[in-house]
Amino acid sequence: MKQTFYSNGKLLLTGEYVVLDGALALALPTKFGQYLTVEPISSKQIQWKSFDQDGSIWFDDTFTFNEITHKTFSSENSVRNTLLEILHEAYQMKPDFLLNKNGFNIETNLTFQKNWGLGTSSTLINNIGDWLEIDAFELLNKSFGGSGYDIACAQNNAPIIYQLIDNKPFYRKVDFSPNFRDHLFFVYLNKKQSSKSAIANYINKQNEVGKTIEQINKITKSLLSNNDLRTFVYEIEKHENLLSDVLEISTIKEAFFDDFKGVVKSLGAWGGDFVLVVSKNNPTGYFKERGFETLLCYDEMILK
Template sequence: MKKTFYSNGKLLITGEYVVLDGAIALALPTKMGQNLVVENGTDKKIIWKSYDSDGSIWFDDTILFSDIVSKKTFESNEVKATLIEILHQSYKLNPDFINESNGYIVSTSLTFPKFWGLGTSSTLINNIANWLQIDAFVLLKNAFGGSGYDIACAQNDSAILYQLANEKPLVKTISFNPVFKENIYFVYLNKKQNSKTAIANYRKKQGDFANSIVIINEITEALLNTTELQEFTKQIEKHEVLMSEILEIKTVKEDLFPDFDGPIKSLGAWGGDFVMVVSVNNPTEYFAAKGYDVVVSYDEMIL
């Protein structure tokens, strides 16, 4: 019997990093995501294939049930090791998926290029959690860590406000449809960022971010309520400066695009993946001239 699951990708618009410490973050699910198809198999193993958005296979391997149970390590195969970690944590939450099965044939397919950083891991974790009827937030926490906003995006088809309260996720679906959305673009920086490493670096800061979190929350509220492009721009720039001070890193505009006419905001882990750009005119030509060819409009990207 074939079972199919789908989860949305994600973009974190406000609250990057400080969402881990209780800030209210604005996050948007994307029109692109990932499918998971599961069929019955044999021989106490999983035959697993993962397809990129262009149809090419980027992972193709066999995983023994015994390797999942024992959490066997594969130092020479990082993808397989990560997948076994997820499946091992899934087994701990629902042992029946191993104990009462003969095997599985599994395929995953992304609808965005996997290097884009729109949630290859989070969409997989949410799909696996749906398949095995376990809590995706718990699975994420046990397997990887992280705030969980990406799981919330995977599960919802509208914008969300996301907050961690006593380490528990609070998710509020909201309407977010800026009247000036034709002026919002997303640019890929040609570099996939490792969220786990970025979080670890943030944790080393060991600062007291209570006042900063209050300001971030105010910015998030302002972005939700404004109908003026100028005010939206002002709040984005304020957010970038504040996070730059917290992280002790230059803003992406200072670092890469100092001559750009308009605000540029990092999304999620600083230093890679997508940035959000606000521009009166289509900025594709500007970014292409600098070697950044992936410029996606708001309507093309956001669900």
């Protein structure tokens, strides 16, 4: 019997990096996500194909049950090895899914370009969690790592606030649909940023994180309690400057868009993926002139 699962992508509006240390983060599930389809087959293996948004195959391989149970890395393909790691940890959590006589034909289909950084891994892990009826947060922690806010976005169809308390995820839906959202845009920086390396860099840089968390929490709460553009701009610029100091790197605007008459804020891992742009007028022309062709307005991107 064929089964299909779907998970939402994600963007992190506040709390990038410091969400790992317990900061209160405002996260936005996206209208883009990933499907996972599972069909049983007779052989004891998993035949896997992953499709990009345009229908092209970006990963195609087969895993024997023995490779999964023993976590046998048979190649240097990093995508294959990452997927094998996830499947092995899923097996550890639910061994009986590989104890029957049937294997599986699995297909994944992204509704966004895989380089966009909207959660290719998190949507996959959440879909596998749904399929096998295991805790996707635990599966993430055992395989890929991270705060888990992206798993919470995968499971919710509205903005959420998210926080790790004693290393356990707590989140709830919030009313965040700013009346100035016509001035909010998302621009892709033409570069996929590695979450793992970005997190490692943050861990090496951080100090006095408690003070930073307190300030980020105030910003997150302010964005939820105020619905005017001036306050929004003030708070996200403050957020950028705080993280710039912690990471000891320039803000995205300082580095690439210093002549832009508006605000640019990093989302998630700094230096790649999408940024938030606040602009009085539609900024498409400015960014296209500089080679950034992908720009989406708030309502095109965010579930609400």
